Amino acid sequence: MATETIKVNSREFVVKKYSFPTEQIPRLDYQDKKAEKLIENGQPVILTGSDLVGSAHHWDIGYLCSNLGSGQYTVYSSADGKFKYYDDKKLTQNKQFKPPTTQTDMTFQEFAAKLKRKDNKELMYLQQPLNDTVGTRIVMDFTNFNWGWANETQKKNHWGPMTSNLLLVGMEGVITPAHYDEQENLFAQIQGYKRFLLFDPSQFECMYPYPIYHPHDRQSQVDFDNPDLTKFPNFANVKGYEGIVGPRDVLYLPMYWWHQVESLHGHGETISITFWYKAAPTVKVVYPLTSGQKVAIMRNIEKMIAEALNDNESMPSFMQAMVQGRYT
Ligand SMILES: CCC[C@@H](CC(=O)O)C(=O)C(=O)O
Numbered sequence: 001m002a003t004e005t006i007k008v009n010s011r012e013f014v015v016k017k018y019s020f021p022t023e024q025i026p027r028l029d030y031q032d033k034k035a036e037k038l039i040e041n042g043q044p045v046i047l048t049g050s051d052l053v054g055s056a057h058h059w060d061i062g063y064l065c066s067n068l069g070s071g072q073y074t075v076y077s078s079a080d081g082k083f084k085y086y087d088d089k090k091l092t093q094n095k096q097f098k099p100p101t102t103q104t105d106m107t108f109q110e111f112a113a114k115l116k117r118k119d120n121k122e123l124m125y126l127q128q129p130l131n132d133t134v135g136t137r138i139v140m141d142f143t144n145f146n147w148g149w150a151n152e153t154q155k156k157n158h159w160g161p162m163t164s165n166l167l168l169v170g171m172e173g174v175i176t177p178a179h180y181d182e183q184e185n186l187f188a189q190i191q192g193y194k195r196f197l198l199f200d201p202s203q204f205e206c207m208y209p210y211p212i213y214h215p216h217d218r219q220s221q222v223d224f225d226n227p228d229l230t231k232f233p234n235f236a237n238v239k240g241y242e243g244i245v246g247p248r249d250v251l252y253l254p255m256y257w258w259h260q261v262e263s264l265h266g267h268g269e270t271i272s273i274t275f276w277y278k279a280a281p282t283v284k285v286v287y288p289l290t291s292g293q294k295v296a297i298m299r300n301i302e303k304m305i306a307e308a309l310n311d312n313e314s315m316p317s318f319m320q321a322m323v324q325g326r327y328t
């Protein structure tokens, strides 16, 4: 796999080289009016200076070991370092599906001990919502997040309630392959560096998500390392954005924006916390529709057809019958 070295604020990062062009994600102070405008318009921006999780900037593996308590944490392992999400509620309808990662529950102390081993054959990625099993110092740190700014941003943009804060602790090199989420996300980086590759929802035609009833619903079928342009020809036209998110940075990751996230080598394990919010309600439909709204429409129609047919095998022919020779 070809790599390239990029320099950001006098730091050098070796990153994988892909086939598509990218522009830089804007990087602005969180109080910059331009940053507020980008968030208002559902555009991604890397925010500096917010101290959204300033009270957690001292979190490292040792501190988490001593203060996260003895609760169970979900740890994924992957032989190829890719952690493509799958919905285990959809496994029953897809008997032949082979999960690409294994999931183990363990204490944070067990996870930290595994990180130290030199004979790991697989990469590991801890992904666990912060809950009330954590120790009092973590509760203190959590309480001291910059909730004033977070709540103000949520309110100003009419987002719905915050649904979860996911703690992410990844080994260097872990990759979350391209997918989109249906929630707004303030992504706070605490330790290590993550490269974000983002694609506007209008790139839907280039990203070829799995069918909605597939466990990999919302994930792109395209392997960025070896894109199959026969099966996915439009991927040849995809255009993205990219940026390096480091300690104290907060990325506003808008709903429906595709993203691939890579924990970079040479800077230690990555520690991040997500702040996911339900979407703002659509009070009044304004035309032209946004590309995110069009994805939501496509998704809802696909869902309704799958439910109405109640037979996933007949989905491909039904969907093709709807458009071929008429809209193709
Ligand atoms: C399970 C969530 C993973 C995260 C990407 C990453 O940090 O690897 C992401 O996709 C998101 O925050 O939406």
Ligand SMILES: [Zn+2]
Pocket (backbone or CB within 6 Å): 179, 180, 181, 259
């Ligand atoms: Zn995501």
